[in-house]
Amino acid sequence: MSSYVIRGARLLGNDPVDIAFADGVITGIGTGLDGDEVIDGTGLVTLPGLVDLHTHVREPGREDAETVLTGSQAAARGGFTCVHAMANTSPVADTAGVVEQVWRLGREGGYCDVQPVGAVTVGLQGTQLAELGAMADSAAGVKVFSDDGKCVSDAVLMRRALEYVKAFDGVIAQHAQEPRLTEGAQMNEGPLSGELGLVGWPAVAEEAIIARDVLLAEHVGSRLHVCHLSTRGSVEIIRWAKSRGIDVTAEVTPHHLLLSDDLVRSYDPIYKVNPPLRSNDDVEAVRDGLADGTIDIVATDHAPHPMEDKECEWSAAAFGMLGLETALSVVQQTMVDTGRLTWEQVAQKMSATPAEIGRVANQGRPLAVGEPANIVLVDPAATRTIDARDTASLSRNNPYAGLTLPGEVVATFLRGRPTVRDRVLVTPLSTEGASA
């Protein structure tokens, strides 16, 4: 394997410095470093490979929408070196067999590490715990469990799940959605839902579950992670919970940082997502929450859907948007260019902390000598007009299509091998295979 040196890029957005790596490991950080291949980093920013705690790869079951391979390729283009694959596949990832399959497909693809999330309940049915221990003990080493797409709404079952995963340092990632309050829900409940005649998804349906779950987590002393938090009230509850010392973490998606429910006025299902796009006030609140650390991480909730599930009337359309390839740009626009976060903090919230929540040992590591060479090189001065067809994903449900966003991933390295070079995807050497 050749050795690389990235020359003169701004490490974590700070001063320019060279970074050299070989055999998958960072070998030097300094000036005047050399390597077989030299990459000019002038004007670029070096970040640790990004880690997504919330990706839908659709395989097994909906390989027409996305596969582990295409999802990994989209991830690499977005600067990710690790994604967590949500469990709501078909079959559901509720056994050791399914999670190992997904994990192995990720390794074989070689574009990024695909860390499976296990279902909390059998078939996401919310009635019986899945074999959480077997998934934890499998080759995939599952630590994150979620019925994402559905809420573990039964309080007793949620309590048991929180307690049970303590045995192997797991975490329950909750999709907070009180089911009765959101029956038939189509968009954020507010003045616009009343005007458009679409059934509302009230903020309280999210907040009530988060409030309940932080109290449960406190009661049993367990780790809770809140998926795609989207309202001002949710931010306030998490802030309160953290002030009480409850072991809770929370994520916000790029789309909840940038887009608001005004877009639903078009009735274009490209904007249909769960939880729904919220009000501008909520958007402000989640930006504040991310900036002040109440919200720990950004997670994409990358949710590919084929054309026919979106090119239809609103209520017939599927919930979900693509996100992997635009996440960093959206975060740059909403958080970095507005002065709310430094690049160093972006590295924390999009790499180190998600890896820590997911207990992924070799991802989200600092950029330091001896650490794995999971590196992304970003051009923050670039601007690009998002083209829905320019994607590695099999789906095109991109809500940013037509928007001009800042920042572009120039290169991504997974354990020292490029998956993206000169802004385009490159075939990773397959020698790493399933044994890595």
Add this chain to the structure above:
Amino acid sequence: MIKNLLSAGDLDRTDAIRILDTAEELLGVASRPIKKLPTLRGRTVVNLFFEDSTRTRISFEAAAKRLSADVINFSAKGSSVSKGESLKDTALTLQAMGADAVIIRHHSSGAPHRLAQARWTKGAVINAGDGTHEHPTQALLDAFTMRRHLVGSTGSDLAGKKITIVGDVLHSRVARSNALLLHTLGAHVTLVAPPTLLPVGVDHWPVETSYDLDASLEDADAVMMLRVQAERMNASYFPSAREYSRRYGLDTARLNRLPDHAIVMHPGPMNRGMEITADVADHVRSVIVEQVTNGVAVRMAVLYLLLGGAAGETEASEEGLS
């Protein structure tokens, strides 16, 4: 004039009055021995109904035929057309068949908007009721009926008139469209309903709201009762049909508290004994049957103005419809 009629909010005061005045002229056609004008001869109008509504479909069909248009009725209910993509495919088919106007009724709010905005069809799109969103021609026929009874003259609006709309506003496309159009025409609208049947954000609408029907009767010029569907009862929007009728139903006692000139309206179909008693429905002050007649004239006016366009102008003025 607008190209599509998707929402009552698409109409400004001038357009709305133009439709009402045109309908006034067209109302005469219905009483002629030959109830037909050649205005839309050679044009194709499609009734695209994804949801059953014989009343609305027949009204649009009669309107189109009286203007000599060719009418295709496409009922998508119960056919293979139940999943999303079909809306697009159906629209493309209609486009290939040369539809000049698509009158769409759909169970999904915003389906007419999708049809118009995704450019799957080039014809004019007329919303004949979408989900719990809007039903703009119903609002136009209601306004037309009100104007005939409460104002009387063409060219005028409904400035200062007090309209009380009662019942299930939350699920009512009629209420939404009426709130918008009546506001545009200068009327004061009061929505009366139990709090569970008023939408979140109704305080942003150009209306007043009340939970108390009795307090909203004394100075009303028109009272419009909305249909309450039986399934709302099982969903706990209110405790029982009896309690609903007692608090929000229109009976003779309440009718007698209205001013003498006030009219009683209902978009139909009625639940006699629920939101309205039989004797009130058939009372001399009830204009419910007349609303149906006016519906045809208003829909003729909408088709005429949306499809007639510049090309139809000369032909129309020969008919005395300038």
